[in-house]
Structure formats: C-alpha cells, structure tokens
Amino acid sequence: MTRITRRALAAAPAALVAGKALAAPKPASPASPWPDATEMAARIRKGEMTALEAVEQAVARAEKLQGQLNFIVNSDFDRALAKARAGGISGPFAGVPFLIKDLDDYKGLPTRNGSQSGRYARSATTQPAYIDAFDNAGLITIGKSATPEYGFLPTTEPVATGLTRNPWDPTRSSGGSSGGSAVAVAAGVVPVAHANDGGGSIRIPASNCGLFGLKPSRGRMIGTRMETDIRDIGAEHVVSRSIRDSAALFALTEDSGQGAQLPPVGFVTGPGKRRLRIGVLVENGMGHQPQPEVAAANASAAKLLAGLGHRVEYTHLPFDGGQFIQDFLLYWANGAMNLAGALAKVIGKAPDATVLEPFSLGMVELARKAGPQALAEALHRLNEDSLAYDTWFPSHQFDVVLSPVLSSPAPKLGEVGPLVDFDTLSARLIEYVGYTPIHNIAGAPAMSVPLSWTDAGLPVGSMFSARRGNERTLFELAYQLEAAQPWAHRIPPIHA
Secondary structure (H helix, E strand, O other): OOOOOHHHHHOOOHHHHHOOOOOOOOOOOOOOOOOOHHHHHHHHHHOOOOHHHHHHHHHHHHHHHHHHHOOEEEEOHHHHHHHHHHOOOOOOOOOOEEEEEOOOOEEOEEOOOOOHHHOOOOEEOOOOHHHHHHHHOOOEEEEEEOOOHHHOOOOOOOOOOOOOEEOOEEEEEOOOOOHHHHHHHHOOOOOEEEEEEOOOOOHHHHHHHOOEEEEOOOOOEOOOOOOOOOOOOOEEEEEEOOHHHHHHHHHHHEOOOOOOOOOOOOOOOOOOOOOOEEEEEOOOOOOOOOOHHHHHHHHHHHHHHHHOOOEEEEEOOOOOHHHHHHHHHHHHHHHHHHHHHHHHHHHOOOOOOOOOOHHHHHHHHHHHHHHHHHHHHHHHHHHHHHHHHHHHHHHHOOOEEEEEOOOOOOOEOOOOOOOOOHHHHHHHHHHHOOOOHHHHHHOOOEEEEEEEEOOOOOEEEEEEEOOOOOHHHHHHHHHHHHHHOOOOOOOOOOOO
16 A cells, blocks of 8 residues: 655645646547547536536446446445536546545545455545545546455456456456456546556556556655565556556656655656667566467567567566566465454454455465465565566666566456465466566566457557666657557447
8 A cells, every 4th residue: 555644745746736737649549439538638628528527427337337347346426426516626637537446545435455354444534645646636536446355366356346347358357456447447437547556456457458557666656755675566556548648647646756766757748769679578477478369469569669660689587487476476475464464453363254265365374384484585586586677678788578468368257266276276377477576576667558459359468668767668668559559449349
C-alpha cells in the first residue's frame, strides 16, 4: 500500500494543484469508438457534455455489464452522481468517471481486498496520498474494482466475489490482480481505471484485455519516498486505452517535489526521435518458449520495431531465471505468511478456509516450512538478480528490452484460479508468469502494449522494459507503436 505523508501531499505537480488542463497530443488513428479520458475531459470543459452526463453513462454501462462480467465489487453510484450533479469539480480530468482497485483505501468505501477476510470491513475514513491525487485531478470514482485475494494471483477469480470475466471471451481470465479495472476499461464502462502491480498486476490484465498498462519505477509515484529496495515491489498507476491518458495521469501522480527519488518525467506528449537499441527476449524465466501464438506476437513486435528503424538484437536473461522464479515465489509466500499472522491477531486464531483461499493458505505453509534462513538466502539472490538486470542494459547497450508479458494468451477461467491444488497451481504459475516479476524486484518500469490478437480474437500484449527511472523512453516508444499499429478501434464482443 502507498504510504501517506505530508511531503507526498505537497509533491503534486503545479498543474494538478491549479486544476489546469494538460495540453494533449493528438490521438492515434483510427479512433476509439469511445472517448478516452483526455477527450471526455475536453468535451466537459467545452460544454459539449456535462460531468453528470458522463457519470450517468458510466453508471448505466456498469449496470448493463456487471451481471455478465462482474468487475465492480462495491459500487458508489449515488455518491458519484451527487458529486457530478453538485458541480464545482476542478482538475485536468474534471468529471471523468473512474474506478479504484479494491486493494487501496478510498474514503467512504470498505476495502475488502478480494477476500473473505474483508467481509466485515468498515468504510475507510482515510486514503493514500496517491489516491488523493486522482480526486485532485477531477476524476469521479464510481466504485471499487474487483481483484483476486490480496492481489496474490494473476487472475481475478476470488472466492469472495466470484469470477471476473474477460470481455473478449467470457470463458477466459481477465488477468490479475487489476482484472476488474481492466475489464471495465476494455468494455467501455470507464475510459481509464486505477491499477497496481506487485508482480505483473498492471501488465497482465492489460495484456489479457487489450489495453495499455505501464508499471512505474520504484519510488516514482506520490507517497513512495520510503520505498527503496526489493522489499517494496508494488507500483501504482492505471490501465487505459490510449497512451496519452496513461502519460497524463502519470505526470499528475508522479512525485515531482523537492526530495523526490527520481527526476520527474513530466507529461510525455509524443514519440521520441531517437532510434533505440532493443533487446528481444523470447524464453520465460524457466528458459522455455512461450506458446506459439505468443512467440508469433513477440516476433511480430520485433519486426515492427526494426521497420521503425530501431536496432533489435536477441538476448537472454542475465541471471538464472528458474532460481529467480522459485525465490520470488518464496518471497511472495512470505508476504502471505505475514498477512496470515496479522489476521490471526485480529480474529484470535490462525486463518482457515473460511478466511483465506486455498492458494493463500498454501503459500503460508510454503513459507512456514522454508523458514527464515531460506528466505534470507532468497532475498540475497534476488538482490543480485536486481543488480544483474540493471547492468544488463549498459553491458549490451540496450535502451529497452522486448519480451512477452505472459507465456500464453488468457487462460480459461479456473486454470490458474485459487481452488486449483497448490502444487499444480504453483507449477502453472511459474510457467505462465515467467516474464513480469523481475521488474518489480529491480524496481524498473515496464509496459504492456496491445500489438497483437490471436486468430480466436484474444489480445496478446508485448512487454517493453527499461532501467529504473526511464519511463520517458517507454512512453515515447509507446506513442510510436500506437501510431504505427493502432488498437483503440478494436471492440471486444461484450461491450457497452
């Protein structure tokens, strides 16, 4: 979770505080059937529509699709409509409807973390400074979006709230842990939605749902000044249909005040002119090839980059990927064990299946059996892997590395869900999610760009990563890819 500090509150960009509109780049063509957040905000400013109309439309679309897709776990429609009706909303995105993922507190709504353990959660009375920044930007939150239990799984199928379905194929996973947000944006309910990423949780649902999703660097965003090492693997941002929405909200929520860990990027408004040297990674962390449709998408993205004048060169992970995945799983399991300990203090007993899901309990047992010495050794190796990742770029003169986001397109619901036998599920996850966690350990930025679709119509994202602090390079490349191979006009079969 993002820490709330007075310094973080003071770090909001001047444009946000002043409520000024950001100068927006022209959208890629062909156009989306729905306005993105930038266009919607412009229409509201010009009087072509009102904030109330924008929120009413979003609420109507949510009510229409919720039964089919199950992406909202706590609606806030009445309060959102009242806020829009009252007027007086300021900020660059004034009046644009929005969703907050149900892993972060939002004042007036309970945070249930996709878990049975949160069934009696009370409404939050405070919220992180990062979430404040969305309110200050003028976004109107219409509810909380679905997430797997405590964000542990790369699919949104929690026992507590049920299956969140992919609008491209409702029998498929939406991804996780920001699955509810991704579904709402992909289906046209809201133009952009909050997401966060502790091992791929922005990039995975973006890939599965045909969206753009960028995970920022460690210490980049408001409220993260105390996040300095591999123990801080989470990152906050959004999922969107357009690059400009992501870039604008990035500029509005990055820490740009005195004492920020990284020099601010600002609002990136278009492609860069520099031709990049791009490493192309094919094998996942286990050293295995992805499924053929993913391999074809990766090769197609490499061909596109070469056609745009970039220099591409095939490469391999600079460390033992199989050991890395095992170490990351143990680190992840240790987080589950700490959570279970905290819950035990609240409920007066060790959590059981009425409190936590089988996969969560399996991770608790994995960490308990491994013991603190095994965790210490894993953390030591993960630190070494982080350094190897960082030196990978200068040693090969790479600006960016291209890889798949996942080893396969969106799996069928249930294949990587929380009720699968723990050993079976762990083996499947190690194979499926073998590309994304390194960027969380390294604190590096990475983005999923929707460049490919399978013959069956499923999106397949291409992932681009860079060294810590190099979000500008990624945004500039994303604009170039958006113009060269647009995606905003694509509509899933289930849509608003």
